[in-house]
Amino acid sequence: MAPGTPHSSVPSRPDRSTSAHQDARIDDLLAEGPTLSLEFFPPKTDRGVANLLDTVDELEDLNPDFVSVTYGAGGSTRDRTRDLVVSANADRNYPVMAHLTCVGHTRSELAELLEDYAASGVRNILALAGDPPADGSPAGGDFTYATELVELIREVGDFSVGVAAHPETHPRSPDRASDRRHLADKLEVADFAITQFFFSASDYFEMVDELTALGVTTPIVPGVIPVTNPVSVARFADMAKAHRPHELWARYESVADDEAALMEVAVEAAANLAEELLAGGAPGVHLYALNRAEAPLGVGARLGWRIRPAVEATDG
Structure with missing residues (x-):
């Protein structure tokens, strides 16, 4: 199979090589056809950030449609997440x-960060509630649910807003029916x-059917993780x-x-899952990198999605 040629059951991705740009909205990308996206977490050190940027350079071979950067519990990585998102x-x-969580934050704190993102050209936010304190103490802040954060994001700027979904239900949901209604x-x-x-x-497709x-x-992009560290x-x-x-x-x-x-087993299993999801109509695949x-890179190669023409970043 030639590089960049999808498996017979995997739909082709639209060629966005001439129209790709930093302020594209993810909902618009999903409307065009299947997406491939990657998720990273902000390293704790400057050396770690430099290493991550080298990794991102390597992953240009996948020509990702978008990438995301996580946000630590209670805002513990707020500045590093913000700096990495804006610069990248x-x-x-x-x-x-x-990524942005709301539990433990005040409305003014989040509004300030969102205004900063908007002014910096960031157009896409994943709105999450976040986890309450592990010791059971009150989280504080002005928010409880992700829907409240989505409302604030809409008020602050013209963002494309995503939320989280749990195919096997959220771990704190009392039952499946209430989980699906909340989702x-x-x-x-x-x-x-x-x-x-x-x-x-099957867990993904059952959720979509429900x-x-x-x-x-609303399109729901499945998250797939290559299990390179089973423990x-x-x-x-x-x-x-x-x-x-x-x-x-x-x-x-x-x-x-x-x-x-x-690595071989992890890539094979993740690629097989991704292929089954895409063949069944999933709007894309989000890889936990x-x-x-x-x-x-191995998953992308197996899907026939690895080698695609890259374009140089421009000032415009």
């Missing part, structure tokens, strides 16, 4: 989306959603109450001490 958004030919309410005010990672395509029955038409990912999955298929995890554990073999290039 200015330097790349695709939009960089800022439908979020999607009614948002432009798109990105999911928590999961490992079975939301469709509630009248939801760490298992911990995150258990916290999110994401089911880990026994047979799949047994494969990871059988090669856990062989880095090359583990974990600030590394090798696994996302």
Whole structure:
């Protein structure tokens, strides 16, 4: 198969190489056709940031449609997230989306940050409630729900706004029916959603069917994680109450001490999941890159989405 040629069951991505720009809205990109996006977290040190930017350079081979940068609990990475989003958004030919949580923040704090993003040319925000304090103490701040943050974002600027979705329900949801009603309410005010990672395509499609029955038409981009660190990912999955298929995890554990073999299994599993999702009509794939290039590049290659012409960043 020639580089850049999709597998027969994977739809082609639109060629955005001549129209890509930093202030593109993600909802507009999704309306054009399938997207490939990447998620990073802000490193704690300047050296870490430099290494991440090198990784982002390597991932230009994927010609991503957009990337996103996470936001630490309670705003613990506020400045590093902001600086990374603003600088990367200015330097790349695709939009960089800022994650933003509201629990523990005041309205004025968030409005100030949003105004800063708007003035800096950032056009895309992922609105999240965020986790309450682990010790059970009051979170403080002016917000409780992501829908409240979406309302504030709409008031402050003309952003494309995404929210989170959990295919296997949010870990704090009392039951599946109430989870889906709450998610439908979020999607009614948002432009798109990105999911928590999961490992079975059926979980995604069941969620979409349930939301469709509630009248939801908002695009929901599935999140896929290459499991290059089974211990760490298992911990995150258990916290999110994401089911880990026994047979799949047994494969990871059988090669856990062989880095090359583990990478091969991780890429194969993530690519197979992504292919099944795209073939079934998912509007794109959002890869949790974990600030590394090798696994996302491998997934992109298997999908036939890796080698695409890049364009130079411009001042305009």
